[in-house]
Amino acid sequence: MDRRKFLKGSVLLSGLLSLSPTELWSSTKRVTSPGAGKAKNIIFMVSDGMSLGTLSMADLYSRNILGKESRWLNLYHEKTVSRALMDTASASSIVTDSAAASSAFGGGIRVQNGVLNIGANGENHIPIWQKYKKAGKKVGCVTSVTITHATPAGFCVNSTKRNAEPQIAEMYAELGIDILMGGGDEFFNPLKREDKKxxxxVYKKKNYQIMKNGIDLKTIQKGNKILGIFNTGALPYSIDRTHLKELQNTPTLAEMADAAIDQMKDHPEGFVLQIEGGKVDWAAHANDIAALIHDQLAFDEAVKTAIDFAEKDGNTLVIITTDHGNANPGIIYGTDATKNFNSISNYHYTNEYILNKIHKDHSAKDIKDWIYEGHKLILNDDEAKHLQSFYNGLEKEEGLYNYKKLPFKLYSEIQKSRNSVGWISMDHSGDYVEATAYGPGSQLLKPYIKNMDLHYLMLEACPL
Structure with a gap:
């Protein structure tokens, strides 16, 4: 690691922590929030699975290592937004899944985990993007996971099963959603779909422009509907995209968001756009700290894109939130906590990439060498042999997005002793979360809300 960069980050944090709360908050000029009036456009942003610790660590990493405050936290310091704590429960549990959470936003009602906008008695609740589409606005969804995943789908469709992604892909075409960008080639490609459709x-016949890589974003023709499918499955994690050349033709969340806004901003009736940082949730499920921080920062870049547009436009309500917490990561107290946390800047790849490169024929020394190359961590023999046991079939690990049964939990525990970041689990949590609103209608956000309240806030701020 560059010693000067590390020392600069350490000094930055030390200086920040030496300020009194009054000095910290008074150091930024107060700006009046443009909250009055009605909105013409809505940008609804979801950092999926973002616990408060994730938001905090991304901001600390940005300050310490990158030398700048995150855009989301800067909105708080500028005092230009309304802010709330939000209860994220579903109809079936105090701990929601993404389908029920998105249905609260999209359908205005709490439903059972696993379903999209369908009530307890089988009744369909019209998703909010359908309402705005009918009212004449352009509608769109952008995500870093599959475009048919639960969070974008909750704003658009009704389904008894969130996993019915092949069918959701068909529903989008029938509804004529104007902008769709993310992953999920397997749900559109006849060579990968079971039914060969x-x-x-289908989308081309409906006059959609099809995009397959980041370069295609520069070829968008004004007035076209857009289907941008940039990967099989989810898009790559941000930190891997940065360091692996073969992934760099995949667009970032901010690039997709900017393209979507630019495509819809001149529509006379306005637009509504959902932007999801879906890989934040996947990183939390894997207890993968490098993936988590860098995808949260990628989401933060998309926040900047949205806020920059809204500031110039003056008619756009931006809502920034999450659908639920996940794994509740946080920095653990200790004399070396700052130094240990800053060491994450030595991680050049996700844990997923690192662990996928280990094979059963690798020796303990091979594993130690590889871990040091990718993360600058020095493993002892026992730790290397413990990791090795997973690849020899002696141990297994489950996990929602752990298809290859990689030792995510074990490796995060090894990292914990070096980076001072701990996790309570590998799954969703029921804690209250942050909700932020900027622009016309932001004054409607009260200090404490339930997730479905945001549905009605949008309808009041931006009437049909």
Whole structure:
């Protein structure tokens, strides 16, 4: 690691912590929030699975290592936004899944985990993007996971099963959603769908411009509907995209958001756009600190894109929140906590990439060498042999997005002793979360809300 960069980060944090709360908050000029009036456009942003610790650590990493405050926290310091704590429960549990959470936003009602906008008696609740589409606005969804995943789908469709992604892909075409960008080639490609349907042809017949890589974003023709599918499955984690050349033709969340806004901003009736940082949730499920921080920062870049547009436009309500917490990560107290946390800047890849590169024929020394190369961590023999046991079939680990049964939990525990970041679990949590609003209608956000309240806030701020 560059010693000067590390020392600069350490001094930055030390200086920040030496300020009194009064000095910290008075150091930024107060700016009046443009909250009055009605909104013409809505940008609804979801950092999926973002516990408060995730928001905090991303901001600390940005300050310490990158030398700048995160855009989301800067909004608080500028005092230009309304802010709330939000209860994220579903109809079936105090701990929600993404489908029920998105249905609260999209349908205005709490439903059972696993379903999209369908009530307890089987009744359909019209998703909010359908309402705005009918009212004449352009509607869109942008995500870093599959475009048919639960969070974008909750704003658009009704389904008894959140996992019915092949069918959701068909529903989007029928509804004529104007902008769709994310991953999920397997749900559109006839060579990968079980029913062999060619949904790309279906979308082309409906006058969609099809995009497959980041370069295509520069070829968007004004007035076109857009289907941008940039990967099979989810898009790559941000830190891997940065360090692996073969992934760098995949657009970032901010690039997709900017393209979507630019495509819809001149529509006379306005637009509504959902932007999801879906890989934040996947990183939390894997207890993968490098993936988590860098995808949260990628989401923060998309926040900047949205706020920059809204500041110039003056008619756009931006809502920034999460659908639920996940794994509740946080920095653990200790004399070396700052130094240990800053060492995460030595991680050049996700844990997923590192662990995928280990094979059963690798020796303990091979594993130690590889871990040091990718994360600058020095493992002892026992730790290397413990990791090795997973690849020899002696131990297994489950996990929602751990298809290859990689030792995510074990490796995060090894990292914990070096980076001072701990996790309470590998799954969703029921804690209250942050909700932030900027622009016309932001004054409607009260200090404490339930997730479905945001549905009605949008309808009041931006009437049909």
């Amino acid at each position: 060619d949904l790309y042809s």
